[in-house]
Amino acid sequence: MGDSLLEALRRDESYSVVKILAEKASGSTELVSSPGAKELYVRKRIPVEIANRAAWVQLARISDRYLPRVIETYELPDWFVVVCEYVEGYSLAESVDCAGKLDAARAAGILEGVCRAAGVLHGYDIVHRDISPSNVIVAADGAHLIDLGIARVGDTRSRHDTTKLGTWGFAAPEQYGFAQTDARSDVYSIGSLAAYMLTGIRPGEEGFEQAVAGLPTEVRACIDRACSFEPSARCQSAAEFLRAFRAACVGQADPALAGAHIEPAITDRVPDRLEPRKGFLISFAEIADAWAASSIAKRLATAALLFCAAAFCWGLFLGTFKAFVRSGAASGLIGLIFTLSLSWVILETLLMNLKAGPYARASSRFLTLLKRGGIPFAIGFIACFVIALIEKLILAVLAP
Template identity: 45%
Template sequence: MDDTQTMHAMGIDDAYHVEQVLARGPRGVTELVTIDGVGPFVRKKIPTVLAQRGVWSALGGSTCPRLPRVEATYELPDCVAVVLDYIPGLTLEQAVAERGRLQQNEAVSLAQQICEAVQELHRLGILHRDLTPANIIVADDGAHIIDLGIARPFTNTANRNRDTTALGTYGFASPEQYGFAPTDVRSDIFSLGRILGFMLTGIYPDDASYATLLADDPNITPRLRAVVERASAFEPSARYQSVQQFAQALTAPSDPVDPVVPAPVSMLGASNGGIRTRAIIIAAIAGIVIVALVAAMTLIPRWVANGDAEGTAANGTSQNAGPQPNTSPDDNDDDMVPSPDSSTQDSEDDDATRGDAAYDNPLELVETGWSADESGLVHYAFGLRNTSDSVCIQFPSVEITGRSEDGSVLFSHTQALMVAFPGETTYFGSQAGNSNGTVPATVDFTILEPEDYNYVNSGESASFKVDNLNAAPDGYGGEIFSGDIFVTKDSERVREQSSQLNVSLVLRDDAGAIIYGYTTFVDWPPEGGSRPFSMDVFDPPAYDSFEVYAQPW
């Protein structure tokens, strides 16, 4: 932008009067504005690096009444501003909170209206990727989609086997949005199925009672329950393949499309290195819990006041477990030695032998820590070491459990990593828990015992160096952590099995204790080169130092 364009855009921006700030977070600020007494309108200011101009351009050409109408767009030096029409009404989240589960006919009617909006987005070449009850307004004339914050245009995914950014809202975002596969129209269909389930049950899909209430025959017919389950199937090929199919199924007496037999889960596509299908399925399911970072981007948490200004999460509740003994059932300090039965080698695996025999678990937790915001979400990190000098562990898993003062379980999930190389320590940071305002008193970390097929006798490994680290305010109440990733030990075989890297941020207090973890994903650095990364963390706790780690994913 030249000076004239900048001054013109700033003049437009100043003409709007901010009536209320609706939301503020790492992806920008949303405001209720008026101009010359006309309005109100909704103005979104999106950081330039995150703005999907193609989405707003395509949306401007739509006449669908269930999508926001673009009134104006303009660019400022550091952001793109989009002004949209304001739709009065309750969000679907608020409506269900006030009234409880909806009657079937009303839920189906609203679902069809939402489908109308999503079908138009797909016609325009846009994936929404964050369809949730909080992003849907129930107005006098029905349902409207109001937020396209992480929508993106369709792209050619022929050369991508997964999305590079894990985004979406826990419980409603599809499994492939957490780094296991590229998103497509079926990702939005997954969210539509979960929204229908939310309306019919009155609770979120991650609630322990969700499956029970969905199976409540007096209130939900088996036919409609089957529609919910098919739309939100784990494997994309098992879902409805278009929004039109899903909309037709809502009222059809029988399924309007041929039955689909779920294809084997292929999101972590096995290479000729021989990753077993069973291990892939387990890892993919366990890996869904990466969704915790998603909530951090959408819920705009505030930290519970606690501690001093010098550290120990001065704006948050935190706890650090310090160095940890191995908490798995079979604690053994010896290096793992394959049993005699493991000497037989599968010719397809070359130098990688998977066990059909028992091994001693070489994994140990060397360090853990966490903090919680006032919504109850826990931001954690841990260091996991493979003490063996010769055996690689595929998909090592750690169970994270939050408990209240009386010891009752508030949440529990399993976090699977891609690999633990021999003799190396892997750090991982992410988010867990429930956003219901309940802060856990304790958070426990437990290594889950690997199965025989998780063990691989292989010297293949890859390692990385993170350099040029920097932390700077993002202008929206958060910090941007950035740097470059270099490959210090490369492996063609590891590259074949993992096209991406997980990048984990670890924040520490002045005593060196872990108080926060965060994660993002990037592609592998090119051979002989580096890969830049940045992660925008909204309202992190006060910290003394930070570290960033990279590992294959």
């Protein structure tokens, strides 16, 4: 056991974090690099209590162009860790947010990749359980289904899922405890995904029902069937839904669907933040990425710490100003340097808490804090000492 844990820790430390992609209840997702490898990988940490090891054993056997390849898995005391192939592209959510709703031909092309990937999973008795816009990557070679963090192997012995996970609006009703999930649960999610692409609005958001009602009758009926509350009323497979969707769209005089294939998403207006920034300063984009990836609890804690730090630094600044007025320029300068040095350390501590910039990529965030915060503070402290020493020497020389 001890040797296997040491080996898992060694493997975990061999990767360097490039960027934190997400942090949520079902685990964290990181973009990582490995020494000697040109490719980037995705490392997902899943809490051991919800990790479905049987599903990952099956996933490691799958090789399909529409699904990320599993590189390795290992287990830490609190985490089940999976390293997967990184699929370069933009999420369907980013593409729709940027370019708006999609036409039927483009939607069918993306559904072709999603349904193919779901069908492969279902062939291994695996239910994805989180088919949503954020988990569909639109690349130059097609649409890929990613993030299998809550995937599970079907279990006919259970009456309902033991964990209630998924993306609101796209997760099937049975994922909230009504029944056991199976391939038809993913069909529900794919139907919701189709509605999202054709309307540009997420299920549950204002205007969604009206937008779906405005779709062609055959298309709306196809989506309504896929999103039926009762699983037996839905299309019974992803392939069946894709055929029905294509037929419904062709029935609406859309000949482009006759041979529709995946088209590259309109991504030239989506900012690329995957490349790590070089240099000492942390960009606002990196801070924004870290903030977006943080949990609500971490955001509230960071905001509270920032308020307290700002009040503390303001008090130090006022004290520095008083020292300048009462004791002269040297004392004021010492106070100013000390205040700036301490403020820098506080700021770096907040950035470490958010895992922003280099703190997301470092193997040891504490050592990174010592380097980025401790060294400037030490330089400031030495500067204060030198100024105080020079002041004493000058006073000694000028003394009568």
